[in-house]
Amino acid sequence: MDAMTPLTVTLPMLDVDWETLVSVNLPTLLFVIVGVPLALVGYIVGLDVLVRRLPKRSQPSVRPWVWVAPAIFFVGLILVYPMVGTVVRSFFDRRGDAFVGLGNFVRLLTDHGVLIVLRNNLLWLLLYPGLVLLFGLLLAVLSDRVKFEKPVKSLIFMPMAISFVAMAIIWQFVYYYKDPSEPQTGILNAVVVNIFHGLPITWIQDTRFNNFALIFIGVWGATGFAMVILSAALKGIPAELLEAARVDGANERTIFRRIILPLMMPTIVVVGTTMVIFALKAFDVVYVMTAGNYNTDILARRMYAELYSAGNYANASALAVILLLAVVPVLIFNLRQFRAVEARR
Amino acid sequence: MSVATAAPPATPPARSKAARTRWSQRLSANVSSAGLNVAVLALTLAWIVPTLGLLINSFRPGGAFNTSGWWTALAPPFNFTLDSYRAVLGASDLAPSFFNSFMITIPATIIPTAVAAFAAYAFSWMRFWGRDWIFLALVGLLAVPLQVTFIPLLTLAVHMGLTSGNNFFGLNAGFLAVWIAHTGYGLPFAIYLLANFFRVLPQDLFESAEIDGAGPVTVFFRLVLPLSVPAIASLVIFQFLWVWNDLLVALIYVGGTPEVAPLTVTLTNLVGGLGQHIEYLTAAAFVSMVVPLIVFFALRRYFVRGILAGSVKG
Numbered sequence: 001m002d003a004m005t006p007l008t009v010t011l012p013m014l015d016v017d018w019e020t021l022v023s024v025n026l027p028t029l030l031f032v033i034v035g036v037p038l039a040l041v042g043y044i045v046g047l048d049v050l051v052r053r054l055p056k057r058s059q060p061s062v063r064p065w066v067w068v069a070p071a072i073f074f075v076g077l078i079l080v081y082p083m084v085g086t087v088v089r090s091f092f093d094r095r096g097d098a099f100v101g102l103g104n105f106v107r108l109l110t111d112h113g114v115l116i117v118l119r120n121n122l123l124w125l126l127l128y129p130g131l132v133l134l135f136g137l138l139l140a141v142l143s144d145r146v147k148f149e150k151p152v153k154s155l156i157f158m159p160m161a162i163s164f165v166a167m168a169i170i171w172q173f174v175y176y177y178k179d180p181s182e183p184q185t186g187i188l189n190a191v192v193v194n195i196f197h198g199l200p201i202t203w204i205q206d207t208r209f210n211n212f213a214l215i216f217i218g219v220w221g222a223t224g225f226a227m228v229i230l231s232a233a234l235k236g237i238p239a240e241l242l243e244a245a246r247v248d249g250a251n252e253r254t255i256f257r258r259i260i261l262p263l264m265m266p267t268i269v270v271v272g273t274t275m276v277i278f279a280l281k282a283f284d285v286v287y288v289m290t291a292g293n294y295n296t297d298i299l300a301r302r303m304y305a306e307l308y309s310a311g312n313y314a315n316a317s318a319l320a321v322i323l324l325l326a327v328v329p330v331l332i333f334n335l336r337q338f339r340a341v342e343a344r345r
Numbered sequence: 346m347s348v349a350t351a352a353p354p355a356t357p358p359a360r361s362k363a364a365r366t367r368w369s370q371r372l373s374a375n376v377s378s379a380g381l382n383v384a385v386l387a388l389t390l391a392w393i394v395p396t397l398g399l400l401i402n403s404f405r406p407g408g409a410f411n412t413s414g415w416w417t418a419l420a421p422p423f424n425f426t427l428d429s430y431r432a433v434l435g436a437s438d439l440a441p442s443f444f445n446s447f448m449i450t451i452p453a454t455i456i457p458t459a460v461a462a463f464a465a466y467a468f469s470w471m472r473f474w475g476r477d478w479i480f481l482a483l484v485g486l487l488a489v490p491l492q493v494t495f496i497p498l499l500t501l502a503v504h505m506g507l508t509s510g511n512n513f514f515g516l517n518a519g520f521l522a523v524w525i526a527h528t529g530y531g532l533p534f535a536i537y538l539l540a541n542f543f544r545v546l547p548q549d550l551f552e553s554a555e556i557d558g559a560g561p562v563t564v565f566f567r568l569v570l571p572l573s574v575p576a577i578a579s580l581v582i583f584q585f586l587w588v589w590n591d592l593l594v595a596l597i598y599v600g601g602t603p604e605v606a607p608l609t610v611t612l613t614n615l616v617g618g619l620g621q622h623i624e625y626l627t628a629a630a631f632v633s634m635v636v637p638l639i640v641f642f643a644l645r646r647y648f649v650r651g652i653l654a655g656s657v658k659g
Contacts, residue, residue: 025448028516032452032524040459048562063561064473071464071532072479074457078494078529079486085497142385145378152389154645158396161641162634163590165609169616169630170399173410185414187398220392225652232653281490284592288613303492304596313496320493331488338484 040070083324090317104318114319117297121326123211124218124282124298129275131219133268136226140234141256143227153231157224164221164284171217172289175203207295214296217285222278226271233267234260269337276330280323299323403429403627410624429628439629441603442611446589446636448520449607453527453588458581460528461535462573466565468536469543470551480540486533495597498526502598509602519599526598527591531584538583538651542576543569579651582644586637608633 047066051059093100108114139156143149159167176186177200184190189200203213237260245255283300290296292305299319306316401415404425409418418424433439467473468480502508502522509519546569554564570577592609599605606614612633615626641648 025444025516025520028514028520029448029451033455036452036456037459040456040463044463044565045562048560052560060471061473064467064471064476067467067471067561068464068473068479070460071536074460074525074529075483075486075532078498078526079489079533082494082497082501083489086493086495089496139385139388142381142388146382146385148385152385154642155389156392157645158393158638158641161586161637163592163609163612163637165590165592165612165616166630166634169612169626170395172616173399173402173415173627174395183413185410185412187394187414187416190414190416220395223392228649228652277488281492287592288616300490300492300593303495304593307495307499307597317496320490320495323490324493327488327490331485334488335481335485338481 043070086317086320087324089313090321092314094312094314096313100314104314105322108315108318108322113297114302116295117299117302120211120296120298121280124215124279125276127212127215128218128222128279128282129272131216132222132226132275133272135219135223136230136271137264137268139223139227140231141260144231144234153224153227156227159221160224165288167217167221168285168288171213171220172204175213177202177204204289205294210290210294210296214285214289217289218278218282222275226275229271230264230267233264237263273330273334273337277327280326280330299326399627399630402624403631405624407624410627429625430632433625433628433632439608439611439632442606442608443632445605446607446609449523449527449595449605450585450588452520452524453531454581454584456524457528457531457535457584458577461532461539461580462570462577463565464532464536465539465543466561466569468540470569471561480536483533483536487537491530491593494529499597509599509605517605519602519605522598523595523605526594527584527588530594531587535580535584538580539573539576542573546572575647575650578644578647582640582648583651585640589637 044066048063051063051066054062089096090104091099091101093103139152143152146152174186174188176184177189178184178186180193180199184193184200188203192198193200201209204210241259242255245259250258281300282298283304286292286296286298286301287304292298292301299322303316303319303323306312306319398415401418402410404427405415405418406424406426407428409424468476507513507518507522507525509517509522511518513521550568550572551564554568559567589607590609591607592613595607595610596613599607599610603611612626612629615629
């Protein structure tokens with residue numbers, strides 16, 4: 001640290017034993033990288049040898065289960081069993097002893113803080129998928145007609161690769177607030193002050209704006225995803241169809257409304273439902289930016305707080321169940337879409 | 346531009362007028378394409394400005410970000426430094442978390458990919474009781490919020506000693522818990538993606554292999570896997586990015602313990618301690634982005650293909 005310029009400040013050094021960390025964990029990592037695939041291959045090959053010893057007639061009915069068993073084990077252990085457990089737990093009291101029926105839900109749904117949480121989730125649910133689809137569609141359609149489509153798409157798609165935490169840090173600097181007497185260092189407030197001659201806004205604290213500011217971070221991150229999928233669907237529309245419409249004298253707006261949009265509708269629906277699920281599960285942005293303060297809390301973050309900070313398993317389970325119930329319509333819709341597509345195969 | 350060429354006048358009444366019409370059509374097409382170019386460029390610029398600002402701030406001397414906007418650094422005199430990067434990599438616990446991120450991500454990518462490949466093979470090329478219903482249930486599980494699973498799983502992890510304090514054959518047991526959790530969470534999507542791909546492999550291939558006396562194990566390792574490299578590559582990228590960028594699962598199963606905390610958790614703690622160290626946050630954020638960005642730009646083709654296979658069904 002001595003070599004550093006006096007400007008820099010030493011970061012708090014946490015007590016990590018770096019050497020044992022590497023000397024213990026690195027061999028384990030190598031062992032896992034080699035060992036786990038070997039164990040899985042050994043499992044399949046070994047059990048197939050056993051299956052071959054069975055009478056020829058029963059082999060076809062036993063063999064598939066050998067192949068799906070690991071997956072069913074992990075999905076059952078990590079998803080199905082805890083899901084059932086949480087639903088059951090949500091009907092019991094804080095210590096998990098006494099059955100309280102719908103008591104947890106009644107208490108939560110009459111809590112002012114939880115009502116704000118639900119309002120915020122509703123905001124996410126409406127704005128996030130809507131804006132992602134709007135920007136994604138706009139960018140897909142516009143970039144389709146310019147020569148530099150590829151670099152444009154790469155740049156817009158880039159946030160998909162980074163974590164929500166990094167996104168939140170990026171936007172922390174965009175929304176940065178300085179006292180009006182000082183020069184603004186966040187670009188948004190610099191625009192507000194220097195171009196619109198307004199007063200700087202505390203985007204993250206001001207309850208009039210902060211939910212929208214947070215939702216927009218998510219929109220910024222997911223638009224590239226929507227754009228890529230929608231753009232693929234757009235390119236799937238036969239060029240002759242559009243050409244024929246143009247020959248018939250249809251203008252570009254009519255072509256978009258009457259041909260492009262209806263043909264892209266199935267894809268728009270798929271992207272939209274994916275975004276609805278993302279909106280319901282949103283956690284990281286709020287956790288990093290505000291920790292749920294200033295009326296920006298959402299279900300997933302509140303559930304985390306009940307679980308970890310408050311240690312209230314009854315509330316946490318009930319909130320998780322509310323989240324699950326909110327997903328159920330999307331889930332049913334998804335399954336119906338899936339079966340419709342399967343039927344067409 | 347195709348608008349201009351689409352409808353040439355059938356019988357031009359006068360040559361000069363026809364030429365003029367075509368000229369004016371071309372002009373208006375050019376103007377609108379210029380407008381289009383500007384609009385696309387403006388949107389793209391707006392999209393990258395936030396990242397660009399952070400990148401520039403990360404190279405400015407300590408404290409400068411707080412006295413003037415990053416855009417002022419674009420005018421001379423240029424004053425850039427690597428101090429923040431040096432500080433972040435040298436002094437903080439970011440370096441161990443970098444290691445932890447790999448420690449978590451690599452097994453949490455390998456295990457679900459392998460398990461999913463086995464299952465997807467059975468779902469697409471074997472017949473068994475309840476096959477379609479089990480697959481449908483997996484598709485349904487794609488939408489289930491992870492939060493629903495936390496409490497019973499945490500209880501189980503504590504019960505079995507799989508928490509970040511304990512040792513498991515010399516390995517910090519927290520890692521093991523995160524690997525298993527990510528495997529379960531990643532499987533529905535992984536199986537869905539791979540099964541969609543395996544299913545459209547040509548059937549003749551399997552039949553001729555069977556006639557040659559090849560068993561399912563041989564067919565899987567010699568035929569299915571080599572033919573499915575693109576699908577497996579896109580799944581690996583997906584799972585890798587998802588685990589590397591994950592904050593919630595890591596928070597739940599390893600908490601903030603520095604011995605096991607991945608980059609996302611450590612970064613979040615840095616944000617919490619913002620105040621005087623905010624200039625390091627810029628460099629720290631980019632350090633955390635290096636690996637996913639390399640993966641993303643190097644393997645973008647597979648990534649996009651994976652997204653399309655996973656979302657545009659069929």
